Amino acid sequence: MSVSRKLSRRHFLSLTGKGIGYSALAAAASACGGGGGGGAAAALPPNPPAPDPDPDPPPTARIPSPSTAFSVLKRTSFGVSKSSLAAIESIGILPYLAQQLDYGNIDATLVEAAVAAEFPLAASAPAALRPGFPDNIEAVVRDLVGATQYRACFSPRQLYEVMVEFWSNHFSIQLINGFEPVLKPEDDARVIRPHALGNFRDLLFASAKSGAMIYYLDNFLNTAEAPNENYARELLELHTMGVDGGYSEQDIKEVARCFTGWTLDFNTAEFTFVPFFHDDEPKVVLGQSIPAGGGISDGETVLDMIAAHPSTARFIATKLCRRFISDEPASGVVDSVADAFRLSNGDIRVTLEALFVSDEFMLTSDSKLSRPLEFLGQAVRSLNPDLSLPGDRGELLFGVASVLGQLPFYWPTPDGYPDTAAYWGSTGGLLNRWRIALGLSFGSFFPLNALIGAEDTIATIVERLADEVLMRPMAPSDRQLLVDWAVETIGLPADSAIPAAVIPEVLPIIVSLLLSSVYFQLR
Amino acid sequence: MAFTRRDIISLRAVSPERDVLVCIFQRGAADGLNSVVPYGDPDYAIKRPRIALPSPGETGGVIDLNGFFGLHPALAPIKPLYDAGRLAMVHATGIPHQSRSHFDAQALVEGAVVSKTDLSEGWIGRHLATSQALSESAFRAVSISGNVPFSLTGAIEPIAISGIQEFGLGELTGSTYQALLGDWYEPGAPYSDPAQAAIAAMDELLLANLSGYAAENGAAYPQSELGNKLSQAAQLIKSPLGTEVVCMDVGGWDHHENLPNFLPPALADLAACLQAFDTDMGTRMANITVLVQTEFGRRVADNAASGTDHGTASVAYLLGAGVNGGQVAGNWPGLGDEDLALGEDLRIETDLRTVLDELLRKRLGRADTQQVFPGFTGQPELSLFL
Numbered sequence: 001m002s003v004s005r006k007l008s009r010r011h012f013l014s015l016t017g018k019g020i021g022y023s024a025l026a027a028a029a030s031a032c033g034g035g036g037g038g039g040a041a042a043a044l045p046p047n048p049p050a051p052d053p054d055p056d057p058p059p060t061a062r063i064p065s066p067s068t069a070f071s072v073l074k075r076t077s078f079g080v081s082k083s084s085l086a087a088i089e090s091i092g093i094l095p096y097l098a099q100q101l102d103y104g105n106i107d108a109t110l111v112e113a114a115v116a117a118e119f120p121l122a123a124s125a126p127a128a129l130r131p132g133f134p135d136n137i138e139a140v141v142r143d144l145v146g147a148t149q150y151r152a153c154f155s156p157r158q159l160y161e162v163m164v165e166f167w168s169n170h171f172s173i174q175l176i177n178g179f180e181p182v183l184k185p186e187d188d189a190r191v192i193r194p195h196a197l198g199n200f201r202d203l204l205f206a207s208a209k210s211g212a213m214i215y216y217l218d219n220f221l222n223t224a225e226a227p228n229e230n231y232a233r234e235l236l237e238l239h240t241m242g243v244d245g246g247y248s249e250q251d252i253k254e255v256a257r258c259f260t261g262w263t264l265d266f267n268t269a270e271f272t273f274v275p276f277f278h279d280d281e282p283k284v285v286l287g288q289s290i291p292a293g294g295g296i297s298d299g300e301t302v303l304d305m306i307a308a309h310p311s312t313a314r315f316i317a318t319k320l321c322r323r324f325i326s327d328e329p330a331s332g333v334v335d336s337v338a339d340a341f342r343l344s345n346g347d348i349r350v351t352l353e354a355l356f357v358s359d360e361f362m363l364t365s366d367s368k369l370s371r372p373l374e375f376l377g378q379a380v381r382s383l384n385p386d387l388s389l390p391g392d393r394g395e396l397l398f399g400v401a402s403v404l405g406q407l408p409f410y411w412p413t414p415d416g417y418p419d420t421a422a423y424w425g426s427t428g429g430l431l432n433r434w435r436i437a438l439g440l441s442f443g444s445f446f447p448l449n450a451l452i453g454a455e456d457t458i459a460t461i462v463e464r465l466a467d468e469v470l471m472r473p474m475a476p477s478d479r480q481l482l483v484d485w486a487v488e489t490i491g492l493p494a495d496s497a498i499p500a501a502v503i504p505e506v507l508p509i510i511v512s513l514l515l516s517s518v519y520f521q522l523r
Numbered sequence: 524m525a526f527t528r529r530d531i532i533s534l535r536a537v538s539p540e541r542d543v544l545v546c547i548f549q550r551g552a553a554d555g556l557n558s559v560v561p562y563g564d565p566d567y568a569i570k571r572p573r574i575a576l577p578s579p580g581e582t583g584g585v586i587d588l589n590g591f592f593g594l595h596p597a598l599a600p601i602k603p604l605y606d607a608g609r610l611a612m613v614h615a616t617g618i619p620h621q622s623r624s625h626f627d628a629q630a631l632v633e634g635a636v637v638s639k640t641d642l643s644e645g646w647i648g649r650h651l652a653t654s655q656a657l658s659e660s661a662f663r664a665v666s667i668s669g670n671v672p673f674s675l676t677g678a679i680e681p682i683a684i685s686g687i688q689e690f691g692l693g694e695l696t697g698s699t700y701q702a703l704l705g706d707w708y709e710p711g712a713p714y715s716d717p718a719q720a721a722i723a724a725m726d727e728l729l730l731a732n733l734s735g736y737a738a739e740n741g742a743a744y745p746q747s748e749l750g751n752k753l754s755q756a757a758q759l760i761k762s763p764l765g766t767e768v769v770c771m772d773v774g775g776w777d778h779h780e781n782l783p784n785f786l787p788p789a790l791a792d793l794a795a796c797l798q799a800f801d802t803d804m805g806t807r808m809a810n811i812t813v814l815v816q817t818e819f820g821r822r823v824a825d826n827a828a829s830g831t832d833h834g835t836a837s838v839a840y841l842l843g844a845g846v847n848g849g850q851v852a853g854n855w856p857g858l859g860d861e862d863l864a865l866g867e868d869l870r871i872e873t874d875l876r877t878v879l880d881e882l883l884r885k886r887l888g889r890a891d892t893q894q895v896f897p898g899f900t901g902q903p904e905l906s907l908f909l
Contacts, residue, residue, distance in 0.1 A: 062711055062712060063712070063713065218779045218780055218828065218830075221779070221780050221826075221827065221828035221830075223827055225827050226826045226827030226828075227826075228779055228780070228826055228827070228828055228830070228832070229779075229832045229833070230779045230832070233623070233624070233833070237624050237626075243622070243624045243626070243627050244639075249623065249865070366713070369713075369714065404669075405669045405670070412774055413550075413551070413625065413626075413777075415625075415626050421714075422676070423670055423671075424670075425714050425717055426666075426669065426670050426671045426681075426683035426717055427680065427681070427682050427683050427684075427717045427718075427720045427721040427724060428666075428668070428669045428670070428682070428683030428684055428685055428690070428721070429669055429670060429683065429717070430714060430717050430718050430721055431690065431691075431692075431721045431725070432669060434692060434704065434721075435689070435692065435693075438692065438693065438695070478707055481703060481706050481707065482703065485699060485700075485703045488699065489699065509700070513700070513703060513704070516704055517704075517707055518707060518708060518712050518713050518714060518718075521713075521714065522713060
């Protein structure tokens with residue numbers, strides 16, 4: 001039976017839609033209707049009897065664990081590549097992590113030059129963007145999102161880009177929100193990126209004085225006459241102490257008063273403090289008196305208090321452990337990471353070092369479901385090993401992230417994208433990955449032929465592709481199911497050479513299955 | 524594993540014994556006081572000097588409901604539903620939790636519990652897990668979204684479907700390719716529950732063969748996100764897929780500033796969507812109840828930016844032929860200083876669980892709701908349902 005009769009390449013192109021407008025991609029993905037000509041499921045050989053004597057194995061028991069090097073790399077990057085796996089195996093895990101933490105000494109010249117050339121508005125100041133607003137919204141969105149995704153996929157500073165993404169969500173600002181396309185690029189360039197592996201207090205101060213944040217959370221409307229609590233509440237709940245951090249509704253009101261007059265200069269769109277709008281009466285925040293007449297120092301005093309508050313250490317540590325270890329990290333490791341945060345006065349590298357040396361990080365794997373950005377990053381890093389930009393200025397990555405529901409800077413509320421499988425592991429979430437896997441594999445975006453070298457039988461092609469795409473062991477029974485399926489579909493024995501003309505038709509469907517497999521979803 | 528056509532045909536979308544429940548969640552804390560307006564309370568206009576709506580008959584005034592409450596003019600499309608006795612509102616309602624955080628409050632409201640220590644799954648999830656299934660359908664519980672709201676979490680794996688036409692693998696739907704994924708995600712594998720549910724749902728959708736949707740009775744859904752979601756809900760409910768509950772979100776209610784500009788379009792969209800859905804479903808509304816709710820209300824007093832900050836009680840809407848409509852139910856606590864919760868908020872007079880409890884008993888065929896609202900002793904019911 002000819003593969004081409006069963007699998008129409010033209011059909012799969014519609015699942016991804018190369019070369020169409022940014023906002024139209026989600027619509028293009030729907031061009032492929034739900035009806036279809038597929039036949040009923042054929043009977044497949046049963047699995048061999050499970051030898052596992054454990055009557056109630058944990059969910060991952062049947063999935064062979066990846067190597068520690070793979071697992072560490074997987075959780076500290078947007079995807080494992082062959083070259084990065086070779087590097088960590090060569091220099092060792094802890095030296096690799098130390099190298100990644102010292103990101104300034106990793107040469108990213110090529111990536112940054114490409115970003116500057118391809119996405120020139122990504123780091124523009126408000127003064128440069130304002131004259132073109134609102135006509136430039138689409139260009140700004142394309143460049144800021146494009147630069148972010150390009151760096152995530154291709155930067156050698158992988159851990160740094162992971163932390164940029166972490167803090168971009170921690171201090172989440174929705175890009176399509178009023179004046180934000182003018183303001184957010186500077187927040188990215190001057191607030192998040194310079195401090196992502198720096199000091200939390202510095203990051204917090206920079207965010208509090210970020211025009212984009214002041215606009216997003218309404219602090220430009222916060223005046224002595226009638227305080228607006230929006231920023232104060234999220235500052236305590238989302239940025240520092242956490243909702244159970246021990247502050248009261250009255251504290252929120254008092255913090256809001258402290259930040260009255262922290263606003264934007266409406267000519268430059270930069271931060272400015274306007275004493276006329278500031279409430280200069282005395283305040284009490286978390287039991288501490290803030291005397292009258294403090295001016296801008298009222299807010300700065302609050303930032304210092306909460307940056308150093310034990311609840312903040314605990315809250316940040318919990319989120320970091322959730323990012324790097326598991327959805328519900330054990331309290332012991334959270335405690336030790338929180339201690340490192342507190343004792344180092346918020347040094348993010350020192351805090352991460354404490355996390356990375358923990359048993360919970362080093363001795364576990366597969367505890368997390370990859371989020372869509374990691375699914376996409378891994379696909380690119382598996383299928384495009386020379387790490388070159390798809391020739392569309394980021395349109396493919398934008399469209400895929402949009403379909404999968406994790407477009408950078410698009411989360412609508414200030415809490416940032418969720419970081420747990422409870423959110424991402426839905427029926428629709430998995431199905432969207434399966435659909436995107438088909439689109440990425442059949443869309444001619446990646447040089448799939450280069451992945452298999454001279455292999456030409458079903459058995460060897462499957463083995464080679466599994467290694468190239470997954471870079472971790474499959475259960476023998478799962479691999480056998482794939483081989484059996486390919487034998488049945490192609491109509492050739494597993495160890496016979498496939499005609500050269502048929503190989504290009506076989507590769508995408510096997511790659512698509514591997515991208516859809518559970519192995520590819522875990523981190 | 525796949526369903527046969529006979530199985531599907533034996534399913535029934537709308538049961539005479541049980542309503543289909545459609546839940547619309549207004550994310551961001553909708554301002555009940557400027558939606559269903561207590562214009563007859565003298566403190567309303569006093570406490571909202573920048574944003575209060577005029578009384579009925581005045582320019583831009585509210586649409587009178589009962590001499591005390593009036594609808595925001597943007598809600599005009601639902602006034603005929605109120606007049607026809609199919610739409611009721613419950614005012615000064617909410618789950619009596621203490622949180623003013625959007626995120627905690629949404630979880631508490633969707634869990635229908637008052638304390639975070641009691642949060643384990645959603646109230647609808649608990650209901651589905653402890654009630655007799657009407658069918659083996661994968662589509663019993665549906666979220667019109669790529670994700671599942673907390674209210675639906677529980678023992679049943681809900682179908683998260685952002686678009687009916689996109690829910691499949693193209694021409695590979697139902698093929699050996701799909702079957703291989705099913706074998707790989709066999710029970711015991713990570714994420715086998717959502718994977719198996721997705722596969723079953725693809726098979727059922729293939730058999731149901733839902734094509735492009737045309738609303739009935741001249742109904743026209745707005746070209747909005749909510750309009751799109753509700754029309755998909757309508758298509759699923761009319762299909763033989765056995766849907767019992769559909770949940771969807773509508774965002775954009777967190778109006779800390781310039782509420783007079785931002786609230787009307789949001790209300791107009793909501794009203795036009797509800798009106799279109801009611802028209803489209805026609806006589807099917809005899810077995811459908813729509814619930815519209817939010818996580819908490821907003822402060823009684825407006826702020827200097829003509830917005831409102833986070834508050835306590837708000838309003839909920841109930842639509843259906845089984846709704847005892849044409850009333851704004853619940854005690855009114857008043858807006859005087861001494862009436863307010865925490866000295867500044869509309870007080871919760873009706874625990875929303877009272878409403879949900881009556882809904883489950885009278886419209887969703889439950890005899891006992893203790894498993895859904897454990898420990899809730901309840902208030903006298905409001906006779907909101909027939």
